[in-house]
Amino acid sequence: MAREYMASHGVDLDSEMARIQFGQDVFKQAAGMLRHRQPPPTPTIAHLPGVLHAFERLVAPSLCHAHVHLDKCFLLQDPKYADLEIESGDFAEAMALTAKAKARFEEEDLLRRGRQLLEESIEHGVTAVRAFVEVDGQVRFRCLDAGLKLKKEFEQRCDVQICAFAQLPIFSGADGGDENRKLMAEAAAREGVDVLGSTPYVESDPYKMRMNVRWMATMTLAHKTHLDLHLDYNLDKTKEPLIWDVIDILKYWHWVERGGKGITLGHCTRLSMFKPDEWRRLKEEIGDLPLSFVGLPTSDLFMMRTECGARGTLPIPKMVEGHGLNAAIAVNNVGNAFTPQGSCDPLSVASLGVGVYQAGAKRDTEVLFECVSSRAKSSIGLECSSFDLNVGEPADFVIFEKNRTSWRTRMTIPEVVYDAGSGRQTIRGGLLMNRP
Ligand SMILES: [Zn+2]
Known part of the structure; x- marks a missing residue:
């Protein structure tokens, strides 16, 4: 299917796939980008050692974690x-358990757990990750240092963006957030930090929540990083969403005119209660701000409910298709009290999305796939390849293992969104990234 589809768009898959090799010069000519075959196709090299056969398999843009917490992954698996x-399974307990775990974080286990997350993600087809690492008076720079080390260690295999993240208040608490704010200011200036992030809703009142957003926006502009906020994480209709203030603040600071980079907003469950006119207003007010949403359904479903037990998570496909907003979905946490269930596979969240968003039609599954691949990359400010795999796009793909059954082939996007299977090959910059 992929070959015919790509041929209709001017790309010869046999020829392009024949170039995907371990460290051989042929693909270097393409400098990690897709290009037209020139000279004529050379399928005869497909039998040579080191040449990867992708014949009759689904080739799709590689996957991306638009939002994952690198430092607190696998706390439920690590014997340490x-x-x-987990006993009660609520948000307060997750914060308390994580605080206890953070008190024991050391470089050894931060690197070990983070490395495991990146290795497993690459096996699932991931070539880009926005990794959150916490900075506060408790962990100081331990998580950040480990994150920066892993970014370097994996630079040939995965694009790891580091988000220095204030999970704790930066304007509330006994010292008014002074220590956390000072540490975040230091972190923002560190080389290798690509994104600044915070959690305005942990501040003690709406005034301080706005101070949090204002300070983060100022720091982000000053350091020319991206901005990523965990926002409006509630399902309480009586609470005024902070998103309106965020947009006002960004416009007040002339974000676009000053060349501000991408703004990504995670969770935002409160918006799932928006009426049509509020969605229209949101689209209008965002205007030309480079703003994206990341839905985190596995966490939201576990953690968020109304008083009567109803669940809510951002309606991502509807936001993309119906409201013209930029949006993606992501795993958020792997193996901790905020999200005990799930794996490092972004496609497992897309698969969950079929049920959560009632998105089972072919076009729906394509949107869901995009939400963990091309749209996920765009939402964190990265270049991405489309389903068309156009010439000039990055040669970053995932190749799905073909089922042996003649009719259950796993050769279409709907099939892999319904049930992805586990056998995949990950290509980044034209080279195979899986461990031999
Ligand atoms: Zn998060």
Whole structure:
């Protein structure tokens, strides 16, 4: 399917795939970008050692974690934290258990757990990750240092963006957030930090929440990084969403005119209660701000409910198709009290989306796939390849293992969104990234 589809768009898949090799010069000519075959196709090299056969398999743009917490992954699996079991399963407990775990974070286990997350993600087809690492008075720069080390360690295999993240208040608490704010200011100036992030809703009142956003926006502009906020994480109709203030603040600071980079807003469950006129207003007010939303359905479903037990998560496909907004979905957490269930596979969230968003039609599954691949990359400010795999786009793909059954082939986007299977090959910049 992929070959015919790509041929209709001027790309010869046999020829392009024949160039995907371990470290050989042929693909270097393409400098990691797709290009037209020139000279004529050379399928005869497909039998040579080191040449990857993608014949009759689905080739799609590679996957991306638009939002994942690198430092607190696998706390429920690591024997070091075996005593920190979930009992009530609510947000307060998740914060308390994570605080206890953070008190024990050391470089050794931060690197070990983070490395495991990146390795497993690459096996699933991931070539780009926005990794959140916390900075506060408790962990100081331990998580950030480990994140920066992993970014370097994986630079040939995965594009790891580091988000220095204030999970704790930067304007509330006994010292008014002074220490956390000072540490975040230092982190923002560190080389290798690509994104600044915070959690305005942990501040003690709406005034301080706005101060949090204002300060983060100022720091982001000053350091020319991206901005990523965990926002409006509630399902309470009586609470005024902070998103309107965020947009006002960004416009007040002349974000676009000053060349501000991308703004990404995660969770935003409160917006799932918006009426049509509020969605229209949102689209209008965003205007030309480079703003994207990232839905985190596995976490939201576990953590968020109304008083009567109803669940809510951002209606991502509707936001994309119906309201023309930029949006993606992501795993958020892997193996901790905020999200105990799930894996490092972005496609598992797309698959969950079929049920959560009632998005089972072919076009729906394509949008869901985009939300963990091309749209996920765009939402964190990266260049991406489309389903068309156009000439000039990055040669970053995932190749799905073909089922042996003649009719259950896993050769279409709907099939891999319904049930992705586990066998995949990950290509980044034209080279195979899976460990041999
Ligand atoms: Zn998060």
